[in-house]
Amino acid sequence: xxxxxxxxxxxxxxxxxxxxxxxxxxxxxxxxxxxxxxxxxxxxxxxxxxxxxxxxxxxxxxxxxxxxxxxxxxxxxxxxxxxxxxxxxxxxxxxxxxxxxxxxxxxxxxxxxxxxxxxxxxxxxxxxxxxxxxxxxxxxxxxxxxxxxxxxxxxxxxxxxxxxxxxxxxxxxxxxxxxxxxxxxxxxxxxxxxxxxxxxxxxxxxxxxxxxxxxxxxxxxxxxxxxxxxxxxxxxxxxxxxxxxxxxxxxxxxxxxxxxxxxxxxxxxxxxxxxxxxxxxxxxxxxxxxxxxxxxxxx
Amino acid sequence: xxxxxxxxxxxxxxxxxxxxxxxxxxxxxxxxxxxxxxxxxxxxxxxxxxxxxxxxxxxxxxxxxxxxxxxxxxxxxxxxxxxxxxxxxxxxxxxxxxxxxxxxxxxxxxxxxxxxxxxxxxxxxxxxxxxxxxxxxxxxxxxxxxxxxxxxxxxxxxxxxxxxxxxxxxxxxxxxxxxxxxxxxxxxxxxxxxxxxxxxxxxxxxxxxxxxxxxxxxxxxxxxxxxxxxxxxxxxxxxxxxxxxxxxxxxxxxxxxxx
Numbered sequence: 218x219x220x221x222x223x224x225x226x227x228x229x230x231x232x233x234x235x236x237x238x239x240x241x242x243x244x245x246x247x248x249x250x251x252x253x254x255x256x257x258x259x260x261x262x263x264x265x266x267x268x269x270x271x272x273x274x275x276x277x278x279x280x281x282x283x284x285x286x287x288x289x290x291x292x293x294x295x296x297x298x299x300x301x302x303x304x305x306x307x308x309x310x311x312x313x314x315x316x317x318x319x320x321x322x323x324x325x326x327x328x329x330x331x332x333x334x335x336x337x338x339x340x341x342x343x344x345x346x347x348x349x350x351x352x353x354x355x356x357x358x359x360x361x362x363x364x365x366x367x368x369x370x371x372x373x374x375x376x377x378x379x380x381x382x383x384x385x386x387x388x389x390x391x392x393x394x395x396x397x398x399x400x401x402x403x404x405x406x407x408x409x410x411x412x413x414x415x416x417x418x419x420x421x422x423x424x425x426x427x428x429x430x431x432x433x434x435x436x437x438x439x440x441x442x443x444x445x446x447x448x449x450x451x452x453x454x455x456x457x458x459x460x461x462x463x464x465x466x467x468x469x470x471x472x473x474x475x476x477x478x479x480x481x482x483x484x485x486x487x488x489x490x491x492x493x494x495x496x497x498x499x500x501x502x503x504x505x506x507x508x509x510x511x512x513x514x515x516x
Numbered sequence: 517x518x519x520x521x522x523x524x525x526x527x528x529x530x531x532x533x534x535x536x537x538x539x540x541x542x543x544x545x546x547x548x549x550x551x552x553x554x555x556x557x558x559x560x561x562x563x564x565x566x567x568x569x570x571x572x573x574x575x576x577x578x579x580x581x582x583x584x585x586x587x588x589x590x591x592x593x594x595x596x597x598x599x600x601x602x603x604x605x606x607x608x609x610x611x612x613x614x615x616x617x618x619x620x621x622x623x624x625x626x627x628x629x630x631x632x633x634x635x636x637x638x639x640x641x642x643x644x645x646x647x648x649x650x651x652x653x654x655x656x657x658x659x660x661x662x663x664x665x666x667x668x669x670x671x672x673x674x675x676x677x678x679x680x681x682x683x684x685x686x687x688x689x690x691x692x693x694x695x696x697x698x699x700x701x702x703x704x705x706x707x708x709x710x711x712x713x714x715x716x717x718x719x720x721x722x723x724x725x726x727x728x729x730x731x732x733x734x735x736x737x738x739x740x741x742x743x744x745x746x747x748x749x750x751x752x753x754x755x756x757x758x759x760x761x762x763x764x765x766x767x768x769x770x771x772x773x774x775x
Contacts, residue, residue, distance in 0.1 A: 227623040227624070228530060229532050229533060230530055230582065231623070259623055260532055261533070262531060262538070265612065265625065265640050266623060267623050268622050270623070315621075317621075317771065333571070339571055340533065340535075340568040340577050340579070341568055341576075343569065348569065351533060367677065368678070464738075
């Protein structure tokens with residue numbers, strides 16, 4: 218540990234210097250990294266501080282180059298696992314005064330896909346060989362409605378206090394992600410899209426519930442959409458029960474149990490909705506039908 | 517040019533990747549004012565404009581980047597503002613700056629502890645009325661930092677899991693005075709939480725010095741994931757909703773041991 222005065226508060230400027238002078242020279246060519254979580258929020262000055270640096274990647278080569286560059290500058294991998302079948306997560310650490318921990322994920326981040334719509338309002342900042350993509354506030358807000366940790370809920374509340382999101386855009390972004398997973402229900406995939414839909418909708422609704430009424434009132438349209446999307450699932454367990462399960466299992470949720478409790482009707486219903494949507498418009502609109510007069514179960 | 521407004525804009529620009537529109541929103545000033553100040557700051561060599569790239573169609577943003585000279589001006593201005601605020605309130609550098617000073621660096625922006633609400637842009641003001649935080653502060657960087665013991669005692673009771681984990685590390689610091697820690701812990705009502713953190717961090721000197729209080733203390737607003745080791749220590753120290761041990765272990769892995 219340093220003695221007083223050895224270390225100064227790191228600002229986004231130092232983060233830029235680290236990318237420019239430390240990581241950049243170890244990269245053979247220009248590499249794109251998408252800032253996520255606390256890093257992106259701090260870069261947009263929507264959050265006061267972050268402990269570690271989070272980057273996601275859209276291209277496998279970028280991910281591999283970035284990992285190699287970090288290793289070349291003294292970082293070592295301390296965590297390497299798959300949060301879900303499609304996603305690789307690496308944590309690299311280096312003891313030192315500047316950036317001590319870097320979390321990298323490819324190709325998704327907590328299941329979120331980096332689509333053109335998500336990145337349309339992003340700013341791209343070159344730091345030497347690194348092109349840092351910082352998504353806009355609305356995308357970051359949506360991305361934070363996933364982990365359900367107290368620190369992430371605090372981040373959501375901070376965004377609502379500092380600069381409330383554009384509700385229409387957050388809803389459009391959520392619907393796009395939901396539609397991507399639903400379109401995969403009909404495709405040949407090695408993963409189970411239904412699990413992703415459950416994760417997405419339940420966590421979205423749970424985050425909005427956990428924000429508390431005073432914060433929820435600031436984004437009524439988003440809160441309503443989250444409630445509707447969860448209700449459409451017609452799950453047997455209540456949202457309260459699911460929140461308890463999700464938070465006590467720290468993300469390692471056995472959705473198969475929930476699906477077993479709710480039966481195969483869920484897949485059938487979501488698949489049918491998707492087929493109908495495709496037939497009707499040829500697009501991937503996410504609007505699914507709930508039978509009129511039948512209240513959503515499970516909440 | 518009003519120097520306080522200039523400092524606010526400079527400080528914001530130095531702690532984020534912000535464009536003119538962001539600065540207008542963050543300062544609450546009119547677009548005309550912000551643009552006028554940015555022009556002036558650019559002419560003085562304190563700010564430079566930098567075009568950001570864009571994904572997809574549309575005009576790319578222009579970001580305002582603070583130069584080295586601009587950063588020097590921010591630090592000088594912060595010290596000046598500290599001296600000015602010090603005349604009307606009890607203040608110290610805030611938690612982020614103080615943790616960095618004592619060896620645990622977060623990435624963030626300048627903050628300030630104050631014993632009353634202050635309108636003090638560019639600082640993030642953390643109101644702490646307990647005089648125990650300000651007594652025995654260490655003078656440095658044109659201001660004062662809370663003592664190691666006061667910062668740890670405050671952070672243990674802050675309700676912020678990351679600050680609590682950082683406090684656990686401070687409890688292993690070679691300059692920590694256990695007697696003063698006990699005194700500050702008592703004044704912050706966080707003795708049991710400090711004892712719990714000391715146990716998790718393996719800070720034996722601090723753990724031995726801290727007397728366990730009969731009253732239960734709450735560490736976080738929500739119960740964390742079940743963790744037998746942390747739960748045992750929490751039960752022994754009468755702490756509800758303890759932070760998980762992994763948080764402290766991660767901090768130790770990142771920042772190392774004292775010495």
